[in-house]
Amino acid sequence: MENQLYIGLSRQMALRRQLDVVANNVANMNTAGFRGERTLFETAMEAGGRKPTDRIAFTIDRSTYTDLRAGAFTETGNPYDVALDGDGFLSVQSPDGVRYTRDGRLRRDADGTLVGTNGYPVLDDGRRPIVIPSDSSTISIGSDGLLSADGNVIARINVSRFDTPQLLKQTGDLLFEPADGMEARPAPDTRLVEGKVERSNVQGIVEIGRMMDLTRDYQSVTKMVDDGQDLLRSAINRLGKSS
Amino acid sequence: MRVLSIASTGMMAQQMNVEVISNNIANINTTAFKRSRAEFQDLMYQAERRQGSQSTDSGTIIPTGVEVGLGVRPTSVNRINTTGNLTSTGNELDLAIEGRGYFNVTQPGGETVYTRAGSFKLSPEGSIVTADGFAIAPGITVPQGTREVVINRSGEVLAYVDGQAQPVNQGQLAMTVFVNDSGLEALGDNLFRATPASGEPQDGLAGQAGFGTIRQKYLESSNVNVVQEITELISAQRAYEMNAKVIEAGDQMASTMTNMR
Numbered sequence: 144m145e146n147q148l149y150i151g152l153s154r155q156m157a158l159r160r161q162l163d164v165v166a167n168n169v170a171n172m173n174t175a176g177f178r179g180e181r182t183l184f185e186t187a188m189e190a191g192g193r194k195p196t197d198r199i200a201f202t203i204d205r206s207t208y209t210d211l212r213a214g215a216f217t218e219t220g221n222p223y224d225v226a227l228d229g230d231g232f233l234s235v236q237s238p239d240g241v242r243y244t245r246d247g248r249l250r251r252d253a254d255g256t257l258v259g260t261n262g263y264p265v266l267d268d269g270r271r272p273i274v275i276p277s278d279s280s281t282i283s284i285g286s287d288g289l290l291s292a293d294g295n296v297i298a299r300i301n302v303s304r305f306d307t308p309q310l311l312k313q314t315g316d317l318l319f320e321p322a323d324g325m326e327a328r329p330a331p332d333t334r335l336v337e338g339k340v341e342r343s344n345v346q347g348i349v350e351i352g353r354m355m356d357l358t359r360d361y362q363s364v365t366k367m368v369d370d371g372q373d374l375l376r377s378a379i380n381r382l383g384k385s386s
Numbered sequence: 387m388r389v390l391s392i393a394s395t396g397m398m399a400q401q402m403n404v405e406v407i408s409n410n411i412a413n414i415n416t417t418a419f420k421r422s423r424a425e426f427q428d429l430m431y432q433a434e435r436r437q438g439s440q441s442t443d444s445g446t447i448i449p450t451g452v453e454v455g456l457g458v459r460p461t462s463v464n465r466i467n468t469t470g471n472l473t474s475t476g477n478e479l480d481l482a483i484e485g486r487g488y489f490n491v492t493q494p495g496g497e498t499v500y501t502r503a504g505s506f507k508l509s510p511e512g513s514i515v516t517a518d519g520f521a522i523a524p525g526i527t528v529p530q531g532t533r534e535v536v537i538n539r540s541g542e543v544l545a546y547v548d549g550q551a552q553p554v555n556q557g558q559l560a561m562t563v564f565v566n567d568s569g570l571e572a573l574g575d576n577l578f579r580a581t582p583a584s585g586e587p588q589d590g591l592a593g594q595a596g597f598g599t600i601r602q603k604y605l606e607s608s609n610v611n612v613v614q615e616i617t618e619l620i621s622a623q624r625a626y627e628m629n630a631k632v633i634e635a636g637d638q639m640a641s642t643m644t645n646m647r
Contacts (some may be wrong), residue, residue: 159389159639160434160454166389166632167428167455170396172625173403173459174426182452207453219423220611221466248425250464253585255565260425260461277565277588278596280486313453315430316461347628358635365642 146199151368155199157184158361164207165354168345172307176246176317177343177351179210204244212310215223216336223249223257225284226341231302232319235263236272242318243303243311245325251275257290257300261316267298268329275320286334388454389636395457396452396629399426402621410610418482418502418576419608420465421615427532429456468607472601476537479506479514482606487561490523490589491516491577497525500562500587503576505605518575527559530560537602540593561597562587593624626645 161182171177216226225247227233232243236260238377242263249265252258257265257273264272268288275282279292288300305311305327311319321327405580406424413419434452472482481504483489488500509515513527526543528535532548541559564570568584580587592600 155643159387162632162636162639163388163392163454166392166629166636167457169625169628169632170392170399170458171428172396172427172628173400173621174428177428180453180455206451218614219466220468222468246427248464250568251560251566253566253569253583255585260427277585278563280596280598313428313431313455315455316427347624351628351631354632354635358638361639362642363637365646369646370596 147371150199150201151364151371154364155361157182157202158357158364162354162357165350165357169347169354171343171352172347172350173277174317174343175248175340176214176244177345178245178313179343179345180207180313181210182207206295208309209311209313210344212344214342216339216341218338219340220338221248222282222284222338223251224302224338224340225249226336226339227302228336229302229304229330229332230308231304231330231333232327233259234266234270234301234327235259235261235385236266237261237263237318237369239321241266241270242314242320243305244317244319247318247335248340261318266301268301270301273297273298273300284335284337286336288335292344300335302330302333302335303327304333387636387640388456389639390633392455392457393629393632393636394450395429395459396632397626399424399460400622400626400629404626406463406618407619408620409614411615413426414608414610414612414615415438416503416576416604416608417505418470420467421469421608421610422463422465424460425462425464426458428474429459431455464571465568465570466609470607472562472604473607474603475605476603477505478537479508479599480504480603480605481506481537482601482604483561483592483598484601486567486596487590487598488578489562490560490562490584492521492523492525494520498587499573499577499579500570501576501578501601502606504600516576523560524557525557526559528556529554537600538589539599539601541600558591559600560589561590561592561596564588596635 144174164180164182168179184202227245234241234243248260249257255275255277259265267273275292282292284290286304290297290300294346308323310325314320402481406422410421431453462543483502488502491499491501493499505517506514513525514522528545529547531548532545533548536544544553545556565585565647569581571581572579573579590597
């Protein structure tokens with residue numbers, strides 16, 4: 144009888160965690176280059192009972208995965224902004240190692256190094272930081288990643304792709320960390336679009352719909368647990384009468 | 387509950403976004419104003435079930451774990467330094483910089499600050515000053531009885547004085563460029579100060595390599611694009627509303643729980 148309570152609890156915990164994921168997606172609705180997250184559920188069968196039908200199913204949120212679809216591009220007119228058209232990632236040198244990002248809001252730091260939003264250098268094809276000469280007035284970034292200052296080609300911005308991008312780990316700050324053994328491959332099919340920024344791929348309405356679903360589910364699970372408890376209580380009252 | 391704090395980071399971020407947008411719109415007619423953009427990043431992720439760990443029941447490796455992101459944070463308000471449109475004013479002390487560079491303004495304390503807003507005036511002594519009366523470096527004075535002031539593309543100030551056929555060269559305006567314009571500190575009043583993030587000021591003259599040229603009788607408009615700002619405003623407002631809805635949902639879940647007997 145108590146199983147009902149525990150099954151309900153497992154479902155409620157999963158739903159709350161799912162709402163946390165929705166909340167994070169909505170919070171990052173306007174974060175350029177952000178990738179939304181999704182939750183996968185699975186039923187865990189608890190062994191026990193004599194017949195297979197006696198086994199009890201619990202809910203487990205098996206995993207979250209990153210929705211890797213591209214976001215819409217918006218024009219910013221800023222010559223340092225690039226959007227990536229394709230499944231590639233920019234690579235940046237973080238203190239913890241090379242990280243990958245879809246956030247193309249680039250700028251020049253005080254030394255003339257091309258950096259991302261975090262201030263980490265953006266790497267070229269040889270995995271070196273890109274330094275733009277301080278006296279150059281106009282820079283342009285070609286769709287193939289060639290960066291030129293005043294018409295002279297300086298470097299090619301590295302664009303990498305992964306065979307299994309789902310294994311990339313989000314570390315916050317819009318960075319992705321490759322898992323052990325993952326290899327970054329060149330992404331010749333990904334074009335860089337200058338003067339545009341890729342928006343977050345979160346669709347607000349979809350998230351709100353999901354959120355409503357979650358609250359209703361939560362209510363019905365609570366109702367189910369409640370009803371179960373009522374049943375138990377009345378059984379105790381009725382069967383336990385001493386007279 | 388985590389959901390409440392996550393959604394509140396979202397509301398705070400969008401509020402800041404709206405503030406930055408409203409400042410852009412407020413300065414839409416400010417000479418040489420550069421629009422700013424609030425930039426956001428996702429916060430850290432909490433791993434509830436780490437990917438790559440062994441699953442206890444079947445012994446397999448978990449390919450993707452359960453990660454819950456903790457919201458959003460503003461990382462920077464980035465000034466976008468594209469050149470605004472040049473508008474003709476007909477006023478001979480209105481100067482626009484076509485390309486990179488800043489005019490040097492000497493403050494009363496002697497500190498040099500920088501501006502691109504070239505709506506200059508003459509002080510009672512005849513020197514070229516900003517609208518607030520600060521001197522433009524190097525100090526350039528226009529002699530009494532000047533009919534016309536001509537400032538050429540490289541910033542040389544030529545005065546046509548009554549009774550003289552040839553113009554008198556009064557000096558050349560100084561100009562400064564920075565490696566990272568976005569790193570300058572905005573002081574208000576169209577003035578900027580150099581910071582470690584902007585790089586050392588590189589002094590020079592208009593028209594040199596890497597420096598812009600000066601256009602007399604023109605002013606640089608702000609680079610604010612009203613359509614873009616309104617679009618961003620609507621998007622920020624919607625995002626704010628949705629975050630508020632998420633808080634409501636989280637609260638509802640919490641109250642459902644409390645009402646359980």
